[in-house]
Amino acid sequence: MKKFTYQTKLVGTQCVPMECSKEQFEQVINSSETAHICSQLRELACARKQAEEAGTWDADQEKRYQNAKSKLKKQLPVFCFLASFGGQERKAKNATASGLAMLDLDHVDAPAELWERIRSKAMQAGCCLAHVTPSSEGLRLVFVRPEGMSVSTSMAWFAGMIGVSEYDAQVKDLSRASFAVPADYILYRNDDMLFGEAVPAVIGIDEHQESAPADDASDAIPTDPKEMYKGIPYGLIVEVLMSNLGYSNAPEIGERNNAYFTLATYMRYICDFSEEQLLHVLPNFGLPEQERRATLRSAIARPRKNYTPREVTIALIRAEQEHTSLQKEGCAKAADLALPKLPKVLRILCSRLPQSYHAAMIMASLPAAGAVATGVRFRYLDQQEHSLSFFSCISAPAASGKSFIRKPIDLLLTPINEQDEIEWKKLHDYDEARKACKNKKEQPQDPHACPRNIGVTVSNAQLLQSLQDAQGKHLFGMSEEVDTLVKMQKAGAWGDLSDVLRKQFDNAEQSQMYKSENSFRGKVKVYYNLLLTGTPNSLRRMFPDSEDGLVTRVCFASLPDTSFQDIPVFQDYTDSERAEVIEVMRRMDKMSGTFRCPAVEKAIREWLGQKLAEASAADSKAMDMLRKRSAVIGFRAGMLAYVMEDCRANPCVAEMATWVAEYTFRTQMEMFGDKIEQEQTAYSERTQYGASKSLIDRLPDEFTTNQLVQVRSLCHQSTSANAIAVVLSRWRKDGLTEKLGDNRYRKLGLFCRTA
Numbered sequence: 133m134k135k136f137t138y139q140t141k142l143v144g145t146q147c148v149p150m151e152c153s154k155e156q157f158e159q160v161i162n163s164s165e166t167a168h169i170c171s172q173l174r175e176l177a178c179a180r181k182q183a184e185e186a187g188t189w190d191a192d193q194e195k196r197y198q199n200a201k202s203k204l205k206k207q208l209p210v211f212c213f214l215a216s217f218g219g220q221e222r223k224a225k226n227a228t229a230s231g232l233a234m235l236d237l238d239h240v241d242a243p244a245e246l247w248e249r250i251r252s253k254a255m256q257a258g259c260c261l262a263h264v265t266p267s268s269e270g271l272r273l274v275f276v277r278p279e280g281m282s283v284s285t286s287m288a289w290f291a292g293m294i295g296v297s298e299y300d301a302q303v304k305d306l307s308r309a310s311f312a313v314p315a316d317y318i319l320y321r322n323d324d325m326l327f328g329e330a331v332p333a334v335i336g337i338d339e340h341q342e343s344a345p346a347d348d349a350s351d352a353i354p355t356d357p358k359e360m361y362k363g364i365p366y367g368l369i370v371e372v373l374m375s376n377l378g379y380s381n382a383p384e385i386g387e388r389n390n391a392y393f394t395l396a397t398y399m400r401y402i403c404d405f406s407e408e409q410l411l412h413v414l415p416n417f418g419l420p421e422q423e424r425r426a427t428l429r430s431a432i433a434r435p436r437k438n439y440t441p442r443e444v445t446i447a448l449i450r451a452e453q454e455h456t457s458l459q460k461e462g463c464a465k466a467a468d469l470a471l472p473k474l475p476k477v478l479r480i481l482c483s484r485l486p487q488s489y490h491a492a493m494i495m496a497s498l499p500a501a502g503a504v505a506t507g508v509r510f511r512y513l514d515q516q517e518h519s520l521s522f523f524s525c526i527s528a529p530a531a532s533g534k535s536f537i538r539k540p541i542d543l544l545l546t547p548i549n550e551q552d553e554i555e556w557k558k559l560h561d562y563d564e565a566r567k568a569c570k571n572k573k574e575q576p577q578d579p580h581a582c583p584r585n586i587g588v589t590v591s592n593a594q595l596l597q598s599l600q601d602a603q604g605k606h607l608f609g610m611s612e613e614v615d616t617l618v619k620m621q622k623a624g625a626w627g628d629l630s631d632v633l634r635k636q637f638d639n640a641e642q643s644q645m646y647k648s649e650n651s652f653r654g655k656v657k658v659y660y661n662l663l664l665t666g667t668p669n670s671l672r673r674m675f676p677d678s679e680d681g682l683v684t685r686v687c688f689a690s691l692p693d694t695s696f697q698d699i700p701v702f703q704d705y706t707d708s709e710r711a712e713v714i715e716v717m718r719r720m721d722k723m724s725g726t727f728r729c730p731a732v733e734k735a736i737r738e739w740l741g742q743k744l745a746e747a748s749a750a751d752s753k754a755m756d757m758l759r760k761r762s763a764v765i766g767f768r769a770g771m772l773a774y775v776m777e778d779c780r781a782n783p784c785v786a787e788m789a790t791w792v793a794e795y796t797f798r799t800q801m802e803m804f805g806d807k808i809e810q811e812q813t814a815y816s817e818r819t820q821y822g823a824s825k826s827l828i829d830r831l832p833d834e835f836t837t838n839q840l841v842q843v844r845s846l847c848h849q850s851t852s853a854n855a856i857a858v859v860l861s862r863w864r865k866d867g868l869t870e871k872l873g874d875n876r877y878r879k880l881g882l883f884c885r886t887a
Contacts, residue, residue: 135216136230142210142309149217154327160209160312167314173204173267205266210309213261213274214283217307227306232260232326233277233286234310236270236300243271247319250294257293257737260325263318266311276325278738289741361402364451366413373398373447388417389427396431401440402448405432439838442874449857466491466690466798472787475776477501477716481540484703488692489536491795495689496537498522498792499661500544501772503584503606504717506659507724510771512764513737517726519639519659520772521606522765525614525674526665528691534612534665536702541610541663543705546714547721548584548608555583584608588617588662592632593652596644599659600652606659614666614674630682636660637685678804684761687792688799720775727779732770735786736763739793754808758800766793828868828879837875 137149138160150156160166180197183189213234215227240246243264247254254262254273261274273294277286283306291299361369377394396410403409407428416424471490474482478497482490502520512518528534542549558581565576582601588609590598598607611617617629635642635658643655666674675683705713743759770789777785830843841856860877863869869877 135228136214136232137212137216137222138312139210139212139222139309142206142208142311148219149212149222150219151216152211154323157211157327160211161315161318163209163314166208166312167316169204169207170266170268170314170317173201176200176204177267177269201267205311208266209312211312212307212309214308215306222307222309224305224307229277229306231277232274233283233290234308235273235275235287235290235296236265237273237296237298238265238270238300240269240271243268244319246271250296251320253294255320255322257290258325259320260322261318262320263313266313266317268317271319272310274326285742288744289738292741292744293737362448364448369402369447369451370395370399370414372451373443376443376447376450388419389423392417392419392424393427393431396428397434398441398444398447400432401436401444405436407432439836439875445837445857445875466795466802469791469795469798472791473782473784474788475773475782475784477544477713477776478773480705480709480713481543483709484705485536486700486702489700492526492528492689492691493537493540494792495524495687495795496526496541496663497544498687498769498772499524499663500541500608500610501717501720501776502768503608503661504544504547505720505723505772505775506604506606507722508720508771508775509726510728511726512767513733513740518764518768518771519606520768521637521639521659521661522687522768523633523636523662523685524664524687524689525671526663526689526691527668527671528665529667534691536700537610537612537663537665539702539705543710543713544717545585545608547718552583552585555581559583585610587611588664589620593644595632595660596642596654596656597652599642599656600654602659604657604659606661608661608663610663612665613670614664615670617664618670618673630677630680632658632660633662634680634682634685636662675804678807683800683804684758685765686800687765687796688803689795690799716776719778723775727771727775729771729774729779729781729785731781731786732767732774732789735770735789736767736793739763739766739790743797754801754805757808758797758805762793762797762800765796766790769793828863831879834872834876834878836877 135151138152138156139147139149141147176197180189180193183193212222213230213232215230217223217226218228220226237243237246247262251262254275258276258278259273260276261272263272264270265272273290275286275290277283278289287299360366373395374391377398392414395414399410399413403413407425410428410432411421411424414424419427469491471494474494478494481497482493485493499522502522505520508520509517526534526537558579562576562579562581569575580601582598582603582605584602584605585608586595586598588611590609595607620629632642634640639657639659641655642658644652664674671688675686740759740763743755743763766789769792770785773785773788774781831839837856837860840859844856844859860869863877864871867880869879872878
């Protein structure tokens, strides 16, 4: 049985958490008292909303509303879905994980409508309870936590699975309590999952260290020093602030109290002037708790400014920069990724190569094997139809053995090459017949022969003609020198190369309409798998622009530098190995239809959720962008492994999917991550600048940084220290404002009402 708990009230001497059975759960939600209290909360929320719409709501009313709301909530029973406490006090140190986790979506206008939109995805992701919150202003989702994930990671994963980006990130300590609601607030409930067999606890994580207990479920205070302030760990902010104030090391005996007081006077501005929060955020310097509390009260009681002090703003900016840098440095390298279990065909191909070439062999095999299985179709997570389309690039220094791909790729392409012998003969015979009838009225009939292994030395018009003749089958092109394509594009043979290659990824349509009857005229879908190799410099020439989206569609891999080393040895395949590979390829060549593999779907959903959590933690737009296309490529690789294994969901299928996704993601980040991040940041700044001019009219002629933060918050714009610094810098640079002093500015020119 899953063991979560409930209490008759949130606080009180008799409020001991008790294990919650299905019968007790029913009793709580069907209580007339629970229904009455929630009805009062809903009336309060409705009155507030009406006053806000009428423009009559003010700060005093908001304060009274929050007080009334808090008093009513404290009369409600509470559930602790995340843990049981063995009859002890509801503290994290007493908690035993239940295997459940929660996601709270606050400030939702129509929670029931939101639930209907996400219902299917939420149920697939293991949701076992969905209900409107007591004040009717939010949606709470309880779900089964995936094995191996911490509570916070599972929250990010679940949010990614259901497609939401904003949620209450504080709902993660095991002692977190949730206020009960009446039965008619419940939108979905699965008792088998809610009260069924327990899920194993997270491996390798000390559940008691997730965070300290929350004393009020409606307004939990982060109690772990490493909790975030706007995405920045408090501990890092304190560290930077201490350094800026001259306390680079722990203060000596005799100056500890003074240092603690100084830190508190600054940190109070970003800790809600809360004694409890400051107590847990600040280092204790070896001082007893009673002395620290007295110091904190004195610091909090000092006169406050109506804006954040400059010292704190600087510390926030520097801490944010350092945090982002550390996150990016922590991005793992593709070369460090252990190889997955492989389908037998790929195991054979890799077996005759040095170990350091295996990853590149896997990536090189994708476009060739995908072209062979050209009749295979499947639906991605968004339910759009996909084929096994791949574009791989192998990067290697000169003379490092790039030609190793010839034999294994030819082996994979056996069915295509066998048919191509017939097609090339048709073309040869047609050309000879045309020469013989050059000056005759009657010309030979075009056989529309279509060799599919066409290489890359092909004009744009001929490529489109070949695609049309192939009738939806994949063409294949390979070049051991990527500069061949670059030179062809410069010579005009390929037209808009980047456009064609982007469409290759999605099998989108490419059209051409020239007046000349000798050129191709028409529209075709681009089924063209590509495998290129080249030096790092030639690849940079091939992909000069990371902003056009092509690089996110390519599977990159790197070969080791063999300078000053023995020549690598590539052994021949045995006759039996060749026969086994060819047998599988011929079977795949005959396959057609729409296939589905739930193991691949599950693996990629989980991978996407994990990457979303990493991107959010790193605040990296590049990571968020690259994870999405990498997931598509990984999904396709998983489906390719599935058909290689004769549609058996062996363990290697899901491993292949996540490995290719991860390897693609890492290589793209290594090669283009910084550039994409800079481009995305520049775009964000341009967007902020375009929008920021309209902010000036909302500000008084003289304003503070705090007022700018408030206005941007109302406009749903970023209020991070870096974003505020960017706006203020641009305003000053463009002559729109001037600085008066610490965090104080004056508008200039047309934007000044008194000008």
